[in-house]
Amino acid sequence: MQPRDLSDHVAYEAGRGIEEVARELDRDPSEFVKLASNENPHGPSPAAAVAIRETASSVSSYPKAAHADLTSAVADRWNVADEQVWLANGGDGAIDYLHRAVLEPGDSILVPAPGFAYYGMSSRYHHGDVREYDLSKADDFTQDAETVLEHYDGDRAIFLTSPHNPTGSTIPLEEVAKLADATDDETLVVVDEAYGEFADRDSAVALLEGRDGFEARDDVAVLRTFSKAYGLAGVRLGYAVVPGEWADAYARVNTPFAASELACRAGIAAVDDDEHVERTVETARDSRAYMREHIDAHVWESEGNFALVDVGDASAVAEEMQQRGVIVRDCSSFGLPGCIRITCGTEDETERAVETVNDVLAALDLETGPSDEADDPDAEVVDS
Known part of the structure; x- marks a missing residue:
C-alpha cells in the first residue's frame, strides 16, 4: 500500500x-x-493572551459558540454578513476551503512567481493544476492587471498577493477590478491580504460590497489572517471574506469546527485590540x-x-x-x-x-544591486 x-x-x-x-x-x-x-x-495581542489563559479550562468543549461569536465580530469589522466570513485554521486553511468550493479535477489556478507556495500546494491536493504569472525584478515586482492577463487562460482562480510576499508590492483596487472584468464569469479572483494591515491601501472587500465607487462583485474573495498584525501565528487563525451569493457553500466545504476554541477566543479579543x-x-x-x-x-x-x-x-x-x-x-x-x-x-x-x-x-565584498540577474523560474517557493 x-x-x-x-x-x-x-x-x-x-x-x-x-x-x-x-x-x-x-x-x-x-x-x-x-x-x-x-x-x-x-x-x-495582550487581549488575546488574556483570553487564551482564561479559555484554557474550557477546551474540553467544541467551539460552536466561540466560532459563531468570532464570525460575527469579523463580519462587523468589515460590515459584511456573517455568512460571508469563512473562518479557517490559518490563511492556508481558507485557501483550502476556496479550492474545495471552486475546483473540479483538472481545473487550473494562476499564481504569482515568486509567491506563496501553498496556493499551488492546495490546488494539487484538490487535483487541480497550477500555472504561474511572473512578477519581474526588472519592473520592481509591479503588480497590475495586464501582467496577470498576459498569462491568463481561463483559469478557475487567480491569486493576487497584496502586499506581496516576499517583495512588499501591492496592487491597486482599480487593477483588481479591471482583472475581474477581463476574466471569465467562472474565474474567481482571490486577493490575499495577509499583510493588509501594514499597507496604506483599502481592502479588496470594497469590491465585494460595491463600495468606494466600485460595482459589487460575485467573483472576488479576500483572504485575511490573525498571524501577522495581531501576533497570533501560533494559534493558526485566518478567514476568507466571500461574495454574499456563497452563503450556503461554507457548511459544505469546511471541516467540523474550523478553528479551535482557543483560536476563536483569542480572535474575538484581538479583533478589537486596535x-x-x-x-x-x-x-x-x-x-x-x-x-x-x-x-x-x-x-x-x-x-x-x-x-x-x-x-x-x-x-x-x-x-x-x-x-x-x-x-x-x-x-x-x-x-x-x-x-x-x-x-x-x-x-x-x-x-x-x-x-x-x-x-x-x-x-x-559582494556586488549588490539592484542586479540584472534573472530570476530562477524553476525554483520552488516554500515560505510564508
Whole structure:
C-alpha cells in the first residue's frame, strides 16, 4: 500500500527558528534574533493572551459558540454578513476551503512567481493544476492587471498577493477590478491580504460590497489572517471574506469546527485590540524606512512587515548573518537567489540586522544591486 502519486507536490518549508539554529550551532538561543518568518516583534495581542489563559479550562468543549461569536465580530469589522466570513485554521486553511468550493479535477489556478507556495500546494491536493504569472525584478515586482492577463487562460482562480510576499508590492483596487472584468464569469479572483494591515491601501472587500465607487462583485474573495498584525501565528487563525451569493457553500466545504476554541477566543479579543495593531504597524513602517535608508544595498519599497534586499548572494549572506546571530530569509527558494528578506523587528532588532548585513556585505565584498540577474523560474517557493 502506497499513497497516491505525490511527485508533483512540494513540501512546505518554514523559516528556521531560534532553537533549531542554536542547537545546530551549539550556541545559546539568547544570542540570536529571528527576522525570517514575518512574525510580530511585539508578540501576541495582550487581549488575546488574556483570553487564551482564561479559555484554557474550557477546551474540553467544541467551539460552536466561540466560532459563531468570532464570525460575527469579523463580519462587523468589515460590515459584511456573517455568512460571508469563512473562518479557517490559518490563511492556508481558507485557501483550502476556496479550492474545495471552486475546483473540479483538472481545473487550473494562476499564481504569482515568486509567491506563496501553498496556493499551488492546495490546488494539487484538490487535483487541480497550477500555472504561474511572473512578477519581474526588472519592473520592481509591479503588480497590475495586464501582467496577470498576459498569462491568463481561463483559469478557475487567480491569486493576487497584496502586499506581496516576499517583495512588499501591492496592487491597486482599480487593477483588481479591471482583472475581474477581463476574466471569465467562472474565474474567481482571490486577493490575499495577509499583510493588509501594514499597507496604506483599502481592502479588496470594497469590491465585494460595491463600495468606494466600485460595482459589487460575485467573483472576488479576500483572504485575511490573525498571524501577522495581531501576533497570533501560533494559534493558526485566518478567514476568507466571500461574495454574499456563497452563503450556503461554507457548511459544505469546511471541516467540523474550523478553528479551535482557543483560536476563536483569542480572535474575538484581538479583533478589537486596535492599540496593539497600531503599535505593530508603526513599528513596521519605522523599520522599513530605517532599512531602506541604512542598508548598503538595494532595498525595495515594501508595504508589508518585511523588506526585500538585493545582496548578490543570498545563501552566503544569510548563512554569515546567522553565524553572527541574525536569522533572515534566504529567498533562493522564491527564485530570487540574490535576495534576502528581513522581517521588520523592534528598533533594536532592526538596527542590529542593518549593522550585521552591512558588515557581512563588506566582509564578503559582494556586488549588490539592484542586479540584472534573472530570476530562477524553476525554483520552488516554500515560505510564508
